[in-house]
Amino acid sequence: MALEDLSLVTETLITLLTTRIGSATVVAQAPDQLPTSTKSTISVYLYHAREDAHHKNAVARDGTSNPFHTPLALSLFYVVTAHHYGDDDKPEPLQEQKLLGYALKALHDYPLVGDDTKIGAVDILHEELRGNDNGLQIIYRPVAPEESATFWNGDDQRLIRFSAFYEVRVVLMKPEPVTHIPGYVLSVGNYILPTGVMHLASSHSVVRFTPPGGDPIALPASPARVALEPTTPPSPEIPNNQLTLRGSRLGGGRLVLRSPLFDPPNNQVVVEPADNSAWDIQVTSTRITARIQDSVNVDGVPGTILPGIYGVSVQVSSQVDLPGGLSKTVTSRSNELAFAVTPFVTDNDPVGVVGDPIAVEVAPGSNLTDPALAGQIEVYVDGLAYEESGAVAPKTFVITDDEHITIRPHFGSGDAGNHPFRLIVRGAEAPPYWIEVAE
Structure with a gap:
């Protein structure tokens, strides 16, 4: 998962509870901020975030552990609280217990939320998180009664509220894009081999x-x-x-x-x-x-x-x-x-002035326009990352058809020399290729 907006995770939980329960309003507000006129409402409040240790030492595509280029992995902590007040502005515990019971059951029944998670015809995962192998794991955190009491501010005149605590993981905050990548290794040894079986x-x-x-x-x-x-x-x-x-x-x-x-x-x-x-x-x-x-x-x-x-x-x-x-x-x-x-680069147009488009041809069969490759194609020239954005400015590219990529290079006819062109599709890099500019 790579996202920039943590609220998308909260909205996913709200969609899950709203769709599953139906009769309650679900909000993202802090439980102590709802007015005493609130009825049939469940608050899902994000109160804490913690870095996930398992992903802490991730290595970026440029081969380094530069924090700019490595995702921040987070576990998010939520408190889920039921709210229902009577006409006298006093809470009605039996109704709140019923509401929170519904929420506990819903979150128990859907501990994993991914692209295919639906309730009826409703997609539960937020639309901006779908399609990139994203997924949320919802974990109920058993908090001791004494610990639950310390969660509430002592100045809250309403004292302890009936609540449940959850952890949602792993949420990866989107890193800065890699602008340079190193070469690749052509040979890796295998050293431990079992015998006696296929x-x-x-x-x-x-x-x-x-x-x-x-x-x-x-x-x-x-x-x-x-x-x-x-x-x-x-x-x-x-x-x-x-x-x-x-x-x-x-x-x-x-x-x-x-x-x-x-x-x-x-x-x-x-x-x-x-x-x-x-x-x-x-x-x-x-x-x-x-x-x-x-x-x-x-x-x-x-x-x-x-x-x-x-x-x-x-x-x-x-x-x-x-x-x-x-x-x-x-x-x-x-x-x-x-x-x-891997794809295989076969040819390219002659180089003109800076910014003129260059059509780079790949061997038949790469199917570059296949919908499954959308957003999965990377282009680097001279080690610089090119952005897929219509090839209208230098350092951009566009997929023209199944066998052609049009780039707007950062160099032109006055930049004599050999410019390494690197094409990576779903993590598989084409054999080395150079765009040559004659003197």
């Missing part, structure tokens, strides 16, 4: 690019960084879109991909070789290779493979004979590895 040890691919004025380079990458670029190079070169998995006891296995973009249970799909011939899946006991495509066929239904980070595992199914001539299918699965499916 196991994936590592994933591999090549990262192919051409440096300015140089010859093409193909570097090995592990974990794999597979580009959506299906060109077949001359043998024995490895294609840009080839994923290689190495491990043990992999014979007869099927690839299983996992991504939050997949609809099936557990966000997983099994890639059947017979239904996905373009994937060119080859399996041995110690090695699996596949050419990642921009779509996968699952039970006759095509699905889209977008750039991003995926999980991959291997699944083996076998028939076990049971008494009475029956049989049962037993499925086992390996551990899961993460790998990146």
Whole structure:
């Protein structure tokens, strides 16, 4: 969650209670500030915030722990109080107990509030929090009676009010945007490997690019960084879109991909070789290779493979004979590895004067206009972050179509040299590319 307005969390709680209870008014006011004419009202008051220790040492995208670029993780503390006064301006305890009982039940029934949380046709999570994997955890805090009494100001002539205390977490305050990012590591070692079971040890691919004025380079990458670029190079070169998995006891296995973009249970799909011939899946006991495509066929239904980070595992199914001539299918699965499916930059327009638009082309299959990629595309030039805002000012960009990004660069024809262009989609970075400006 990344937000700038804490009141959105309070409004979410108000929506939950209002929708669930129906017969009560729910407000965000402090319980001691409501007048004695109040009837059938529940106050949900934010009285304290505490930094969440688990997220305190988060590392920013620029590789540092600069507090400007790391989110502030908060736990929010609320007091929920029922208010109902009679015509004589005196509280009516029985009615207040009924109201607070309704609130306690509602917050008990919905301890997790996310994008899909609905009561009837009403979305509970505030609209500005939906669509970005946001979620709230509502925790009832058992406060001792003596501690509850100390919460109320001694000058309050109404003494202790019947209340409940809640913690809502984790709320991440939006950090300042990262303006520079470092290079990336192409190889990471795996050191602890179990034996005797089906196991994936590592994933591999090549990262192919051409440096300015140089010859093409193909570097090995592990974990794999597979580009959506299906060109077949001359043998024995490895294609840009080839994923290689190495491990043990992999014979007869099927690839299983996992991504939050997949609809099936557990966000997983099994890639059947017979239904996905373009994937060119080859399996041995110690090695699996596949050419990642921009779509996968699952039970006759095509699905889209977008750039991003995926999980991959291997699944083996076998028939076990049971008494009475029956049989049962037993499925086992390996551990899961993460790998990146990246876009691949192929070309760009010639550079003109400062601010003139430049169309940058990516290989077919990246589907940059897919709604699932909205807000998930990042562009950096010379290490500077470009903003997606219509490409009308320097250091901005716009997604033109599935295969083109138009940028308004901060340099022009007078800035001779090589300007690194970095494209990151859902955390997966394209192979290195440079926009060259001739002298």
